[in-house]
Amino acid sequence: MEAHLHRSKNVLLLLVLIISLAVTLVQSSAAQKVKLALYYEALCPGCTDFIINDLSKIFDNGLIDIVDLKLSPYGNAKISSNGTIVCQHGEWECKLNTVGACAINTWPNVNDHFKFIHCVESLSDDGKYREWKTCFKKLKLDPKQVTECFTGELGHKLELQYADEIGALKPPHEYVPWVVVDGKPLKEDIANFVSYVCKAYKGSKVPQACRGLSLKKDSAKPFNNMCYKEDK
Numbered sequence: 001m002e003a004h005l006h007r008s009k010n011v012l013l014l015l016v017l018i019i020s021l022a023v024t025l026v027q028s029s030a031a032q033k034v035k036l037a038l039y040y041e042a043l044c045p046g047c048t049d050f051i052i053n054d055l056s057k058i059f060d061n062g063l064i065d066i067v068d069l070k071l072s073p074y075g076n077a078k079i080s081s082n083g084t085i086v087c088q089h090g091e092w093e094c095k096l097n098t099v100g101a102c103a104i105n106t107w108p109n110v111n112d113h114f115k116f117i118h119c120v121e122s123l124s125d126d127g128k129y130r131e132w133k134t135c136f137k138k139l140k141l142d143p144k145q146v147t148e149c150f151t152g153e154l155g156h157k158l159e160l161q162y163a164d165e166i167g168a169l170k171p172p173h174e175y176v177p178w179v180v181v182d183g184k185p186l187k188e189d190i191a192n193f194v195s196y197v198c199k200a201y202k203g204s205k206v207p208q209a210c211r212g213l214s215l216k217k218d219s220a221k222p223f224n225n226m227c228y229k230e231d232k
Contacts, residue, residue, distance in 0.1 A: 032203035033068040036193070039166050039178040041075025042096030043089035043124060046225035050177045050190065051121045058194075059114070062207030067197060069110045071117065073100035074162035075176040076229045085159055088227060092129060094159075095150075096120060099132055101158035102149035115139055116146075175226040191223045 038055060040047035058064045074097055077087045087093035100117050107113040119135035136143040149155045166173060171185065179190040182200045186193055198210035 032201070033066055034197050034200045035070070035180075035182050036067045036197060037070040037072060037180040039072045039075065039169070039173055039180070040176050041073065041077065041088065041093060041227060042100065042120075043093045043129065044075060044176055044225075044227035046175075046223065046227060047075070047177045048121045048125050049225060050179075050223070052118060052125060054191065054193070056114075056118055058209070059111070061209035063194060063197060063209045064111070065205065065207055066201050066203060066210075069114070071100065071104060071110075071114070072162050072165055073097045073104070073117075074159060074166050076227060077159075077163065079160070079163060085156070085163070088230065096124070096129060096132065097162075098150055098155040098159055099146065101162060102146045102155050105149060105154070105158055106145040116141065173229070175228040177226070188223060 038050070040051065058067060058069070075088070075093075077085050077094065077097065080086050085094055087097065099120060103113045103116045107116070116135055116139060119138060120129070120132045123129050123131055123135070133143065133147075135141070136146075149158070166178075169178075169180075169185075173185070174187070177190060179186045179193050181193065181196040184196075186196060189196075194209055195213060198206075198213055201210065
């Protein structure tokens with residue numbers, strides 16, 4: 001009986017050690033990830049271009065494994081004296097910014113909400129942004145939570161939070177898309193964001209996207225169609 005209890009205690013101790021080690025490895029991996037943030041707004045051609053043609057590639061080339069990606073859908077909008085949000089590209093930009101905020105809130109995992117936002121931005125690229133709800137069916141997603149958020153008070157509250165977030169940036173953003181890697185804005189050099197991420201990564205699991213990549217500024221395409229902040 002005592003031998004059985006002794007073995008049980010040893011097994012339990014071993015399990016605790018294994019779990020502790022696993023937690024430590026997960027925390028270490030998370031700590032090594034590079035923080036990549038995109039501040040954007042709907043219906044901005046540069047934002048749409050960056051999301052569907054550049055940022056989307058990190059989910060295919062392994063870069064997402066070393067990145068803590070954050071999307072912030074607010075951009076250059078302003079809050080009026082009565083608390084309403086006024087957007088550069090009109091009412092539909094405000095609507096789609098809120099849709100993005102609600103998607104992020106509903107599906108916190110970036111692999112989930114990015115797919116939806118990518119779908120909406122792709123429709124915008126084709127001039128079909130009013131058909132954003134078709135992304136639910138295309139991606140086989142339940143529309144209930146996002147729709148309730150979008151039509152209710154939560155969507156507006158989320159956008160106010162994103163307004164505070166982009167307003168707190170130091171240095172302040174000048175336009176969108178505004179890309180920040182580990183706290184450093186890339187400004188006009190966002191086309192080279194992969195090089196900046198690879199250079200900032202200090203971990204051992206180097207993804208294919210970083211192997212053999214020159215960490216000096218390369219000859220990536222110049223980035224155009226930014227949407228600049230308007231004077232207050």
